[in-house]
Amino acid sequence: MMAKILADKRIETQHGRSRPVAKRHMPWGTWALTLNAIFVYTFLYVPIIVLVLFSFNAAKVGAQWQGFTLQWYNELFADARLGDALWTSLKIAGSSTLIATTIGTLAALALEKRGWWGRKTFDTALYLPVIIPDVVMAVSLLGFFTLAFRQFQALIGLNLAMGLWTVIISHVAFNISFVTVVVGTSLANFDRRLEEAAADLGATPWQTFWRIKFPLIGPGVLGGALLSFTLSLDDFVVTFFTRGPGVNTLTTEVYGRIKKSISPEINAISSLMLLASTTLVVASLWMQRRRQA
């Protein structure tokens, strides 16, 4: 009887402890952790909030509030150069995402296969574009394209120049690795027995892939594509060095303007870009949740 009571008590205390265990054993006090969290989240959001508020400020210069206005947004929508830049950005991001997602997904499928002698090297090589600083990648691509075009002209008389397509090629080069890593994670969770079962039931590899595997790793592929799209839209450095004359994306256009000055119009562009990215994140999360449900 005594033993049972003791055992029960032990279970009880264990049970009672198991939930707040983390709290009880936090290396620093709870209050310090909470304070740190409040501090970091404030730090993350104050600049963004200030930016959005100022995009509605009637003052043309300075940080003083002079009343609410939508003038800057009106000017923005009338600005044809920005419209062109946005369209260019979307074309680049769309094409490079399509290519990088296809190539990256294939690469992830290759990496999944065991007993392949090139696997380890390939896996390591895929991390290199993530580790090399983007400015080095950008200048090396500039050097490469320039030399290649000169050689093409000298050898076969083919006249090529940097343009939209050189930016797309370069964006694919840095996006492949990211797509492969993201798709690889979702492949790691894929149950191989499903594939074997389908094969045993007489499905061809092609059928197995499209009917069984692809629908199950679909969210991972979509996640990779979304990351690739965002990285491409976000990129400034590689775009800056690999674009041809007259090619302006949203980032290179905004860069040119903010180098010169601070203006309420740029506050407005920034706010819209912020709205777009927030919508994208929330939409992707919502989609994932719906798939899981």
Next chain:
Amino acid sequence: MYNARTEQRRAWLQASPALIWLGFFFLAPLVLILIYSFQGRADDGTVLWNWSLANYQKLFADGAFWRTLWLSTWIALVVTAITLVVSYPLAFFMATRSPKIRGVLVLAVMIPFWTNFLVRIYAWKVLLGNNGVLNRFLGQFDLGPLQIINSPSAVIMALIYGELPYMILPLYAALERFDWVQLEAARDLGAGRFQTFWRVLLPQTLPGITAGSILVFVPTVGTFAVSDILGGTSVNMVGNTLSLQFGSASNWAYGSAISMIFMLLLLGAILLYFKATREVDDGENPG
């Protein structure tokens, strides 16, 4: 049906587009930079094909370059250290909340992370400018104005801001996987708070610390846009020197030599860091 040889052949086939693309548009350009670094500069600014070590000799004698490299390294170290110190407790806080709150907290970190990075830099220009929000605020109390913009502090602030999510998310991923019962076990076995942290939690979250530090350090040391926009002419980092050599100075051969030295030092630093963190892990967890 699934024999090893067809499986192998299929793997090569699937890997080939990535291999070809990266071979042509990642590896070949890097090899080209290596070759360029041994060439000269023609009078019209193009690359002169003339093998020599002149660029490297000039580079080692160039005091301005070493000062730039030192400034970049110093800024990147400060940024990495501060983000790590602030993010670890935050990730701990996030990982110990209920699953529902965790989701909200992660989302709240991701929104600034998905915001265009030029927008994030620009926000700091608005905040820290001579006539900016901070100086207005200080002016209310008859303080300031502070000259922050065009100084390393402005660059460091904006870099911390921009890189913070790259530190928080890997640390959170590492802490979320941690089995909290181990902390209790350590305490029951008589370990103090500090010992529990140092010998149980820290070694198991090292992969997150390593990943976060590299993800923050590499882009920071190679930054070009942040120092260009917020540092003005006073904060010259390696990225700015590189873009100058490949841009208006048009000395690609010299720029290539800078890239090579820079990449070598960077890879050396990463390997050293990997080695150091692994040693802590091995030392604390024998077996």
